[in-house]
Amino acid sequence: MDRTPTTDEDLPVIAQFSVRRRCYLAADGSTPGGLPDFAADTSLLISLLRAMVLTRSFDLKAVALQRTGRLGTYAVSLGQEAVSVGIASAMRPEDVLLPSYRENGALLWRGARIEDILLYWGGDESGNSSSGPAHDFPYCIPVGSQAPHAAGVAYAFKLRQEPRVAVCLFGDGATSKGDLWEAMNFAGVEKLPLVFVANNNQWAISVPLARQTASETLAQKAIAAGFPGEQVDGNDVIAVRAAAEAAIEAARDGQGPRLIEALTYRLGDHTTADDAARYRPPEEVQEHWKDEPIARLRAFLVARGAWGKTEEERLAAECQEKIEAGVAGYLATAPRAPETMFDHLYGELPGAYAWQRDEVRGDSDA
Amino acid sequence: MDRTPTTDEDLPVIAQFSVRRRCYLAADGSTPGGLPDFAADTSLLISLLRAMVLTRSFDLKAVALQRTGRLGTYAVSLGQEAVSVGIASAMRPEDVLLPSYRENGALLWRGARIEDILLYWGGDESGNSSSGPAHDFPYCIPVGSQAPHAAGVAYAFKLRQEPRVAVCLFGDGATSKGDLWEAMNFAGVEKLPLVFVANNNQWAISVPLARQTASETLAQKAIAAGFPGEQVDGNDVIAVRAAAEAAIEAARDGQGPRLIEALTYRLGDHTTADDAARYRPPEEVQEHWKDEPIARLRAFLVARGAWGKTEEERLAAECQEKIEAGVAGYLATAPRAPETMFDHLYGELPGAYAWQRDEVRGDSDA
Amino acid sequence: MPEVTLVEAINLALARAMQDDPEVVVLGEDVGVNGGVFRATAGLQERFGPGRVIDTPLAELLISGLCVGMSAQGLRPVGEIQFMGFIYPCLDQLVNHASRLRNRTQGRITCPMVLRTPSGAGIHAPEHHSESIEAMLAHIPGLRVVFPSSPERAYGLLLAAIRDPDPVVFIEPTRLYRTARGEVEDSGEALPLDVAFVLLEGSDVTLISWGAMVKETLAAAEVLADDGFGAEVIDLATLKPYDEQTVLASVAKTGRCVIVHEAARTGGFGAEIAALIAERGLNSLLAPVARVTGYDTVIPLSRLEQHYMPSVERIVTAARQVCQFG
Amino acid sequence: MPEVTLVEAINLALARAMQDDPEVVVLGEDVGVNGGVFRATAGLQERFGPGRVIDTPLAELLISGLCVGMSAQGLRPVGEIQFMGFIYPCLDQLVNHASRLRNRTQGRITCPMVLRTPSGAGIHAPEHHSESIEAMLAHIPGLRVVFPSSPERAYGLLLAAIRDPDPVVFIEPTRLYRTARGEVEDSGEALPLDVAFVLLEGSDVTLISWGAMVKETLAAAEVLADDGFGAEVIDLATLKPYDEQTVLASVAKTGRCVIVHEAARTGGFGAEIAALIAERGLNSLLAPVARVTGYDTVIPLSRLEQHYMPSVERIVTAARQVCQFG
Numbered sequence A, B: 001m002d003r004t005p006t007t008d009e010d011l012p013v014i015a016q017f018s019v020r021r022r023c024y025l026a027a028d029g030s031t032p033g034g035l036p037d038f039a040a041d042t043s044l045l046i047s048l049l050r051a052m053v054l055t056r057s058f059d060l061k062a063v064a065l066q067r068t069g070r071l072g073t074y075a076v077s078l079g080q081e082a083v084s085v086g087i088a089s090a091m092r093p094e095d096v097l098l099p100s101y102r103e104n105g106a107l108l109w110r111g112a113r114i115e116d117i118l119l120y121w122g123g124d125e126s127g128n129s130s131s132g133p134a135h136d137f138p139y140c141i142p143v144g145s146q147a148p149h150a151a152g153v154a155y156a157f158k159l160r161q162e163p164r165v166a167v168c169l170f171g172d173g174a175t176s177k178g179d180l181w182e183a184m185n186f187a188g189v190e191k192l193p194l195v196f197v198a199n200n201n202q203w204a205i206s207v208p209l210a211r212q213t214a215s216e217t218l219a220q221k222a223i224a225a226g227f228p229g230e231q232v233d234g235n236d237v238i239a240v241r242a243a244a245e246a247a248i249e250a251a252r253d254g255q256g257p258r259l260i261e262a263l264t265y266r267l268g269d270h271t272t273a274d275d276a277a278r279y280r281p282p283e284e285v286q287e288h289w290k291d292e293p294i295a296r297l298r299a300f301l302v303a304r305g306a307w308g309k310t311e312e313e314r315l316a317a318e319c320q321e322k323i324e325a326g327v328a329g330y331l332a333t334a335p336r337a338p339e340t341m342f343d344h345l346y347g348e349l350p351g352a353y354a355w356q357r358d359e360v361r362g363d364s365d366a
Numbered sequence C, D: 001m002p003e004v005t006l007v008e009a010i011n012l013a014l015a016r017a018m019q020d021d022p023e024v025v026v027l028g029e030d031v032g033v034n035g036g037v038f039r040a041t042a043g044l045q046e047r048f049g050p051g052r053v054i055d056t057p058l059a060e061l062l063i064s065g066l067c068v069g070m071s072a073q074g075l076r077p078v079g080e081i082q083f084m085g086f087i088y089p090c091l092d093q094l095v096n097h098a099s100r101l102r103n104r105t106q107g108r109i110t111c112p113m114v115l116r117t118p119s120g121a122g123i124h125a126p127e128h129h130s131e132s133i134e135a136m137l138a139h140i141p142g143l144r145v146v147f148p149s150s151p152e153r154a155y156g157l158l159l160a161a162i163r164d165p166d167p168v169v170f171i172e173p174t175r176l177y178r179t180a181r182g183e184v185e186d187s188g189e190a191l192p193l194d195v196a197f198v199l200l201e202g203s204d205v206t207l208i209s210w211g212a213m214v215k216e217t218l219a220a221a222e223v224l225a226d227d228g229f230g231a232e233v234i235d236l237a238t239l240k241p242y243d244e245q246t247v248l249a250s251v252a253k254t255g256r257c258v259i260v261h262e263a264a265r266t267g268g269f270g271a272e273i274a275a276l277i278a279e280r281g282l283n284s285l286l287a288p289v290a291r292v293t294g295y296d297t298v299i300p301l302s303r304l305e306q307h308y309m310p311s312v313e314r315i316v317t318a319a320r321q322v323c324q325f326g
């Protein structure tokens, strides 16, 4: 008799996967489950706090500049500072960062000057030209399209057997784009030294995560590409750094790519051009303020006796000073001569376009 | 004390996934683990066998036509007939098929005429114009690009509350394309009545599966989109049909999309333009002949006492006849008038292009 | 008649089309709850529900591909691409599918879809937000490309695009979204898709433009009038297929022609019009054709963008030269 | 010197470039073990290893994006897109990244990459395998577009493209892959990227073409010679930036011009050349410029494709009209 009734539940399982979550620092600054080794280094934790505070202060200033017509559209990272800073802090200078437009914290950590960041958002390409590691990519505006670049960069490292890692940061919205998929899939095939970081702030402009994807986590998207994914509390800078360190060092060690989902929340508007009140209730935002990353690290450091009012005030003043200097430099920078729009079009401007440059120069002379 | 050493293995698991595999019919035609209900219907199984044999015979003929200069480049489905036929057999006429170029078996099942299929591969668009359900999509040549169409079609069903399902067939290579990713992700969000079928023949022209992706199965790619994936023995037409039936009826029932990975093997060259001996050892191919789908269903039916030499010979003759009639019709079809290249460019040819049509007509008159 | 902005006219046309025809659906990033980043779809989701006004995931290829599938099923999808700089992932779907599905199936399956997208610089937007690639699109057989320049034409042409049985890329001049105002009657009446609009008659020189540059072109015509040159100003409006007759008739009358567009010069759509004239209008031509265009460089960020875009002055200079030639 | 086919010349140039410069890597679908579906990369993986000759997953966006990342790191990637009909997913990377990364970073990061792809109809290929979209590519600032028509020029121009510090799309005439033969010395010498090639001198009419159509254009010139018309035949070879001087000088001499390309007419690159002449060559023009092109329709499948492509006859007819004008 060849007919025994079967049900789909009888089918054998041929592959199993799981996604873990990493969090050390609770919202109140307590650490119920212990801490990773590096957290013994208080001065390191303080540097993370300082970087997050600088990022937030800088964001505030940038918005003020935009509101008064002295800066273009700007994207704050309010509430997400732990992601930018935590990730960047685990990178070496020789690693390559491929950031989205919302990762100012990472750029600042890696040495980009405030003046340059402002220049870029103020409408001058030269903001991308100098500070920070020369091999870091500029902000990527077309969402997700930097992911294949990251794979190309990582491939170059692998081919040359350089112990370097590419780190690609993008938002939850970016995970919907084929670009990410194609890059992750290739990274899996080639076991590239590449760490993907989904900065999951749960919104893509007005589109909430639930309409962006039906997957319970973003971390599990790595399963499709055959490498591990992990979710991390993106408001816990210690967890972000720990996850980044683990992934970056594994990648450096030839173990291939990883995906880190850093779950956080966009406390601000999408950009200065956006009014989030149109699409999400203020109560939701209010609720998430409880989880924000700076307060909890501060509480932790205070409890450790390593931080207090004096330090806080000194830090505020320092940030203020740095930012003011950067702003002053930015505001003092005259627009480039119009004909410079041809300077970096090609290695050498083709003769066919010389008259166009001349015309622009003439225009501006006139 | 806030420092307890932790390891990554201590991190809590927040999501778990598994992939199951479906197979009823072993390579020798035995059914060690039982069968699904519909397999009691011997006449249904015979119709599946007939369809697979027709497909294979047709492929042979098409290659012969190509080799003698009477057909263009052609892609056989040798060894993969169970996928095409098994899937199509679980669809209703009102469902919509979105096939890749290698799914002749599915088209034939759904009523496409041999003559039309030949016309298409012989270089005449009118092969796509008539037979088979009018709402079925034509073969998709740009790999994977039909997946978003399938999502659009399924969305229309959902919006109109029609109990219909879109079924999208593509190869293992196609899973590397962002198109698939974007479509699967959206299907997950909208819980669309849409079944994705990866016809995993383990090669994309010369690229073997291991260089296409690092994921252990293609089925697990659905995890990234938040819906179930299943692997099925693609050489077991009963398993393919069972998986398709389960997925299609679940989709029709509003339970959302599924991905079926049908694991099979491309016994033939990629197309008539390809020479697979350049990149894969004949022994590998030989090895896979043991698993091919027709022999095993035949063996099963013979064991059930439902099939024998007479039936086999009669079927061969019938196939021959159908195919010859189709070929005759094809060869007798004159090329369309050249100016018909403008007939279906727009609903109505814009005045601006009328002279071009006239010129072509003049050309051909001359 | 109420005065509305260009983006409000778009919104009116969308609402009208959705009300008249239950098959019309709107989809794109942020088009639903948020009403579109430019508010072109404001209020539509409230009115017609989330089934017909769909906030998609962030995926442009998907949006265009969904439109193909939906329209193949008889819906009339109107997809929005948030900025033209993000339309490139749609090209595969536009070229390989939308524009040829009718032909591939010899009329069995068609794609009555519209893809809307704002285009052009001048709003001090970030990188990649200032593209003008209408020429690439107008090269695609089977597609229609429309690019209005006033609220009235935006309204009428969008209705026509939605009702057209074939795929249309509908390009909207970002710079004019809120600055162009005009009286628009929400009459439900479409404008023809294959007719160029003569905005000003004149007999000395023909100025041809489309999209946001029509504004500068009209301003240039005023300056030229002061000079004593009568400019005929044509808004091409539909670029593919375009109204060759109106162009040729005007050049036959004036003998002189200046084409103005914001896109990069080489291979811009101005080349097509100049070529038409070189082929079929040469006899009447009294002076070289002139193109006043964006330069063959990457459009600069906001600090320099005004030096990239054709200015009234550049148009006037070119037109004067053309008028004084010979 | 050995006689080789065009595709063999490509193969020679790739091997030479890889041997001379360890930074050169080749990537694409089936380029490794299989040596490319047209055998353009045959033998390269054996010789240079799988690290430098990479079989990628089936993903064109990926291939172009990898090239950007690799070249940003100083490699010199040469990506292959199997057929031009599959290049559309690369456009986002080409426009938004490859062609402007240098400008975006003011020279800090550059993209010395090449994307190769076969183009054109006439080999009885399946759907979507016969595209010619050089005009779309030539509209992109910051890019170079090259389209050779002989083994010798394919060899020299490909070497130039690989050595160029900026991104180049290198288009190969499929139809000529095996039918065009010529002597090619594997000298490692590049040809200039901004010079058009005058293949035949003549003083009655200028015929301009590129890619596979150069063959029919030369054949037409022969017919015209029998008529007594001396045709000057120019192979444009590099379309962006293109050699305006050679075009204008020739038209100044002949006063008559026919442009021949296989791509659809409207917005094809022929428009750009006609526009150049209408702007800067009008004075010498004795007859309307003529374009002989593919039609503004979807290129038909094999049974009708020869009616789509410009034939020698169509070129001759147009040239005769131009020669006899006035």
Ligand SMILES: Cc1ncc(C[n+]2csc(CCOP(=O)(O)OP(=O)(O)O)c2C)c(N)n1
Pocket (backbone or CB within 6 Å): A102, A141, A142, A143, A144, A170, A171, A172, A173, A174, A175, A199, A201, A203, A204, A205, A266, A270, C029, C058, C060, C082, C086
């Ligand atoms: C390809 C592309 N499409 C659309 C946009 C417009 N846009 C800018 S940001 C954004 C949302 C991005 O969301 P997410 O990836 O979650 O990043 P977040 O802004 O939240 O950091 C959109 C739609 C874009 N920049 N790129």
Ligand SMILES: Cc1ncc(C[n+]2csc(CCOP(=O)(O)OP(=O)(O)O)c2C)c(N)n1
Pocket (backbone or CB within 6 Å): B102, B141, B142, B143, B144, B170, B171, B172, B173, B174, B175, B199, B201, B203, B204, B205, B266, B270, D029, D058, D060, D082, D086
């Ligand atoms: C987008 C795209 N790129 C490249 C090709 C050329 N090509 C045709 S079939 C094929 C391999 C497809 O492999 P797979 O998806 O596994 O399907 P199979 O042929 O094995 O059925 C390639 C690369 C194509 N048709 N479309």
Ligand SMILES: [Mg+2]
Pocket (backbone or CB within 6 Å): A171, A172, A173, A199, A200, A201, A202, A203, A204, A205
């Ligand atoms: Mg987000």
Ligand SMILES: [Mg+2]
Pocket (backbone or CB within 6 Å): B171, B172, B173, B199, B200, B201, B202, B203, B204, B205
């Ligand atoms: Mg395959």
